Amino acid sequence: MQKLCMDKAIKLNWLKVIPLGKNRDQPSGTSSKSLKSSRTTSKNRRFAIYCTDTLDKLPFDDKGASYVRSLLFFNTLERGDVLIPLKKMVLKSTFKRYKLLRVLDIENIGLSSLPSDVGYLIHLRYLSLRGSWVSKLPSSIKHLRCLQTLDLRVLSFVRLRIPNVLCNLERLVHLYLPAKPFILRKQAPKLRLKGLNNLETLSNFSDKCKADDVCALTNLREFSSCNYLSDPDSILPLLGSPNSALVHLDHISVMLESSFLSGNPGALASCKALHKLWIRGTLSESISSIMLPDNIAKLTFSGTEFLEDPMPVLEKLPHLKQLSLKRGFYKGTHMSCSAGGFKELNYLELDGLEDLTVWTVEKGAMLKLFSLEISGCHKLQMIPDGLRSVGSLQEVIISYMPWSFFGYWTPEKSLDEWHEYRKVEHVTRIDISKVLHTQQTNPN
Template structure:
């Protein structure tokens, strides 16, 4: 069987992924017989396979596809929606799979977990490639190899699974989809003037519309408004509407959105939408709702617009929503909620209702003035929460909220830190910690952080670069034996950091180090030379002198000469 792979790595890994799930000699023999059956019926699948010599591997790729179960075939074919070389976010993909009805689970299993296991199965079969891993080692992004994407597109077209309308290439790709296609994907570019499906009586069969736009792309408010109104009027049976990244002048989500009563997935993330109509309350089938518009103060009607959405699992609200809006979610028993992002609170007790949501895994909180003063302690415990984000901009971080989540893996804190409580060490599962605009960074803070037993990723960022109160009371010291499992460290915009010391034996597992725009930092620590695991160093927007010391022949080169990948971006020579 290996000989027929013709030495192509993708073919070998696909065949290996297929055989890895065959445990008996009979099963291996069945694969062997099928391989030759594929060979006998021919290896040329036509022009869909690109490149000379690739045709000979097509039968192995198709064999791996045919060996999938029915629901895994659907999951794989859904990847045909995404553009070539597109880095697919797993959290979005798995939500879309659930929305489309590809995922089913027993009562004891969480659908999100089952959806992720389906992705892992496709990765294990070498049909999907991993892009990035998250802090908990789970797959964060994925993509398709070009040859595998060719197979995916071929099978999707054969089964009328999805129709791609690509405005960035030749016009022949914008052919009218046939009446059996249930899903449309639009690839837009800067030259497109109208990007709406044709008004055709057959359009009523479409269930999913996914738009993909270039980053920082500006469509224009008039085109966007007309496009939205047309979609909401002519596609009343939609289940999925992914309308992200639509830039232009601000516009409102039309009142006609209330006509899409079958909608399960609605995302206007990173679009210029500034208001949502009250008719959104009609969308009682919604499972995922993402309203993270570029306008942080996006207007939501002051009534229980979410109260009938009993199937809601993931909700992302605008950045700053009035405190009274938070209870709109709980006018009904929203027991299925797994994700709630951007909820404003005025006191820790405002979170009491959230404890009742035993399926809640991710929570994003915006702490308003005085939260840390009103309550120093809290009796609530979030046992099931995995990810917590607390924004307390220009104010002291309310630690009592973070410490009420003993089992979290990810913690993001945006606000001033006057102390790091020793109780933080009780978060034994914490693998990723992000601190933003934390103010004074003292040595005793690092003494606490470096003792976190499971910490793998640490981000220290200062966005308020010129805040006069930000100082460093002395050198930043990482002690011997500190940060035992830390693999990634990012220091960004620490404008007042002058000296950083790393003792021999500190950070023994560090693999990646990023230093960006720390203008007063004179040199990298001498202790980096002892971290044999360090394989990636990125220096961004530092002064010319700092960068020169790190280049070959420079006085600090000996500290990093063992690092496999060193990327240096010089700010200027001033």
């Protein structure tokens, strides 16, 4: 379908795809012959440039500049960790000549900073730096008053320097901040968001942002955080407090420190928009006191150190699809999943539950489970017998488990020789790796 759409778009002169670089299937982007063959003078409005080598210039002439509306760069190298260098001067000249651009997508391209000339693109609606190594945004970005989508999800190791001018982009609808901590230029205390009255999506909110401003984003529909939050003033308005103006918010993915829940144990109960939740840190209360909302679909715990078996509470969540239980989640030795529990669960992860000894699964539990991962549960004695009746189970991944868990079986032997194999023989994929001897421990 994608090829059909692209062929039709190219035939209608709506799109032009230009392969550039040194590849056996593609012409060199640096040779004059290749540039001449790729150069266009027609009225193409959208260009997709597939790069396999350093890009020194774009194969366009000035005659078609007034028609270009979309410019997309793609890295086509097989290795995803290698970026194609894009020279800054290439973009500087492009921004000056193609001032009617509506879409600019620089995907997985090596570019250290965005030229200040981007301010010339006053008609730009969409700007994406996703997967690039851009480390600095120019303050001239404030002139992009028509911008509706801004994607700043650069590579995870890049500390992006952001000018505190994003609040001037009044037409912005979707804002994707970096997933890792960014740097505010001119030592601004917090990133201002007030004034983005049309904003519907705010992704990767962090303590670098001014929390009070979120309360004024009355059109906000989707919110996610990229670090653990603990300040009640920044969290409670998102969770549907009576005085909240965020009446349109219908999808929340948030990471919370346990200290917030200790002081506000019932804060989650009325949050109908909460779909994904991560909780980290010791909780003095039992899991039932947290009052998790029924609509939650993805749940992750780490370091909570619950003393009572949490499964009787978690298995009653009617829409829970993914559950990850990380190191320090539970300090008890026995855990049980009862019949009829976890009706919608399709993914379960047990990672680093070092005190867990016995895990039982009754017949009729987790009937939609598709994938199970067990890692670093060093005292767990065996796989539950109840997994025999989970016909939907297609994947079992086991790692960093002691040799004794496998009855001294090793992955070099046939699975038929593993004494627990009969419990999961119906599973399509069984992946066992990093079997530990008694002196070894999980490096994580």
